[in-house]
Amino acid sequence: MLDAGVQRASRRPIIARIHTDEGIYGDGEAGIALGTGAPAAFGMVEDLARLIIGLDPMNTEFIFHRLLKSSFWGMGGGPIVFAGISALDIALMDIKGKALGVPVYQLLGGKCRDEMRCYASQLQFGWVDKLGPYGKTEDYVSIVEYALSQGYDCVKIDFTQFDREGKRMSTTAAEGILSRPFIDMVDERMGAIRDNCGWDFDIIVENHCRTDAISGTMIGELCDKYKVMAYEEPAMPLNPDMHKVIREKIKTPIATGERVFGTWGFYNFFKQDAVQLIQPDICNCGGLTEGKKICDMAAVFDATVQAHCAGSPISTAAALHLEAAIPNFCIHEHHYRSTQPALTVLCKYDYQPKNGKYTVPELPGLGQEMSQYAMDTALRHVCVDEFWRGL
Template structure:
């Protein structure tokens, strides 16, 4: 079997187009089997670079045997030169190809991808409703008043979720953006009080609901410690991305001052970049994204490494339907699983229509797809309406 061509797409997420442009690829073989992959830079400002990166990477795999997944990964890592420098664009491109190759391999062997990773460890997974400050399902935010935060949590609970994730300092009391500089350094009394008011109200009215505080790396090590004190006080499940991942010392400073576990990883790439976080125990919940950490195969290696350091794993998932499928296949096979992220965006029709199947949790739990390969592929609608389509056929 040989790779004959690669189709690259920037998908149209309709109502979410301003903030979401999923970058996907379809790798074709001379036996008619194809596999779909996704590059995990769909949101904000890097999506167009993903298209160009995939064009360059695709030229390196034309004519290769798609079953030799690790050999292709090493070629992309070493021969690109920039691969060994790290970064989201390069590794998002490598990830998309790796996912597509695993999809091909699963289809060729007529097994789900999780069988290629050591087999299924669980049949279904506990989910948390992620990023409720944006809304949930048909209830669209952003939220301002504290009662709206309580109400959206209760709504998620009514659908069977017993865990949620919220960025408590993303929006002010009117639902307007809080500038990132206000989230750094010495927090104002008003901002700290706003965060505590929201957390306390949810805890009081929602009982033993597990709550993850999302900081999106907007706090620094000074403000993160203060916010971490609230996590400790109200018994939160986890503090996510408390500060930038560019200096592992910052996470360690926060970890030494609070009891709440720290989660991070959606902007850390490959096992090499994760290693220092594991060595100093500055992350207790590792969150690799299969679509930018290096792919499904690299995500498995990262999670296995985390297991050796007594670190639990949750696959970050905030992209399109291929991202969800890849995350579910990886989640099925890892041994140190903690919880699964079901993102607000993944509940929206503008995203779900881009996949052939609409996988959604029931009663707060996802069932692992059992179809060959990823168990998902791009819909005809996604391909027909793509904003950009490029085909690579030659090295």
């Protein structure tokens, strides 16, 4: 468990390093750094690691299914067990790439593109050196102008998190039939951005599942009004039916997936045409092995892909390799926290986009790994060397 310094209260990255008897090691991440759950993910990685001691790291497909089924709880899904599986799978793919001397994207089918368009994410918190949170409408305009000045042509904002004074609103504030002042606040912020920054760039509206089918539809109508590119997490992720309800009432494409796990979790969203832009987190959807299958299944249902990225630079590297290798890529998420030294110092390389575009690492494996500083300052560390056959 790594120490993210000034971000420690909200982020504790969980990194798994797997060593082989040939001296090659690989790093992977459990995507539960944000909010609560990091200690549980740490324990899950530790427990699952016992299932793969002594196995051939090149057999990633076999190992994924062993972790899924022999763990017993894996087949029930959920963020903690899938995050643990993801961390080990990514580390194994890192090993496989290093052993073969190729970047991970080659293991996924090779490149479909040389660069990935990306967006500046979560601007309600600020951007780079201009940190929020924001409440005043003019502040939203200013931070969008700042991101656009750095070469981005797409931004993402949650307009429901903070009130007009910049104070965090309760998790129930955006549920049900929204009050006129609430809707006016969101409308004013969106309108001011379009009036002052123009219409020749894209906006993704983030809701963080704070809304339900009623309020989600009300804000969705504003998304239509202001020509929003995608509308993210407008309803409870365990209920694709409500995403479908919203989808049928608005024109803006629905995006979701960071809290959906495995191909089984995404299947009902696809079947009901409840999502048009999937956002699997490679560090909690089942890793690169399962993530590639999710993206391939999305293509069958004409859904595009943007991997969720809100972890350490290892998470970013894993996402870039997958996004480079799939034909139905849409855009890459560049989270504002990923611009901060507290996270970039935790890994060996600091990959940042240029003029709103990312390139995929070309080193063997992930092309990213923990820094010595991260290991020296880790909050918790454990070594697992005991094999367990599983159930």
